[in-house]
Amino acid sequence: MFDIRKKNAFVCDLDGTLFMGPDPIKPAVDFVIENTRSGRFSYYYLTNNTSKCPEEYMKKISGAAIPVTPEQILTPLITLESYIRGKGCRSVYLIASEKVTAHMAAQLADAGVRFEFDPERNELIALTYDKELTYEKLRKACQLWNGRNVPPSPMCPIRPANQTPVDFVATHPDTCCPSEHGPIPDIGGMMRFLETTNGMKPSHVFGKPSPTLLAPVLAKFKPEEIAVVGDRLYTDKAIADNAGVDFVCVLSGETTREDLDRYAGTPPAAVVDTFDEVEAIRG
Ligand SMILES: [Mg+2]
CATH class of the missing domain: 3.40.50.1000 (HAD superfamily/HAD-like)
Known part of the structure; x- marks a missing residue:
């Protein structure tokens, strides 16, 4: 059972989770900003897109007022x-x-x-x-x-x-x-x-769903302290499953409730409309 009190690190997909194209998904982004500033959680940002350099993702993330360092970008x-x-x-x-x-x-x-x-x-x-x-x-x-x-x-x-x-x-x-x-x-x-x-x-x-991308996070946190947050079951959930960590499915991107009803695999640890709603989930 997912319990936010047991988590210390969130690995966040970007498009569909924190952004919709160029635009921030405001409640999700506000949640990340607040908890980055307080130091309550460590956040990592996950992308498969190798047409862009990590610096470009830093610009996109810091452009939404989220404090970010190069070590937090996983590509x-x-x-x-x-x-x-x-x-x-x-x-x-x-x-x-x-x-x-x-x-x-x-x-x-x-x-x-x-x-x-x-x-x-x-x-x-x-x-x-x-x-x-x-x-x-x-x-x-x-x-x-x-x-x-x-x-x-x-x-x-x-x-x-x-x-x-x-x-x-x-x-x-x-x-x-x-x-x-x-x-x-x-x-x-x-x-x-x-x-x-x-x-x-x-x-x-390399890249999602290969768990190699999470190596820097698994080196710092125990698997039970980590959750991957994303909107795609076949990439974001797959990398979480392959790394043995919880998956939080957001409905702010590609996956719909109907997709989840039809999904034959193990269900996500949590399902929320937007990322900030994980705050309320306590095992
Ligand atoms: Mg996505």
Whole structure:
């Protein structure tokens, strides 16, 4: 049974939970501001969207008058950074916008990582939600994969000698991005494009619902002290379930009461119209 008195940290989805597009959901945002100022709860902000840098989310959150520090932003770009460090990669072919590439290069400057296209040196292909994607970037990814991971054949005649396979990761799995014009392409379509071309598939997909994104929170709090708050069952609830923490479903975004009635999985720990209403729930 959900009990707010047992919680110390909330991991908040943004769109549909604290914001509706550019606009703050006022009661939810006021609740966060009040409890951030008093220090009653720690808040983290969760997004799968790797077309934006963490600084842009800080701007959006602080623009709603919520005090925020960089450590509170959880994006798969942080997971990608840890992955590159953990593997000791020095040469990465990163498919990302210019500003995201500059952000990653700055984050990993101390580790001597080069973000480049170099078939002789590249150890990793990393795909983000690249809104500056071009045919050329997709072609280069296939070229790297073909040269290292595909046995020589009439279709793929070129394979340099003594090359180890190149690793391939994607920052998140979203098949589409919601917009005021309906669903528009996200990273899922980009992955499908590559897979259709030559069978290349990522070894890891970070972001919701992978619990790796919650690692910084789980390092500081016990699972029972944490709740994920969000409006999507298949991403926000899934990451909470995968990390073994409570899920608070808000009805201020995508999920409706009818969706919950039809939902076959375990029910959310709490269901509220807007985030601030968790205040009243005491086991
Ligand atoms: Mg959402």
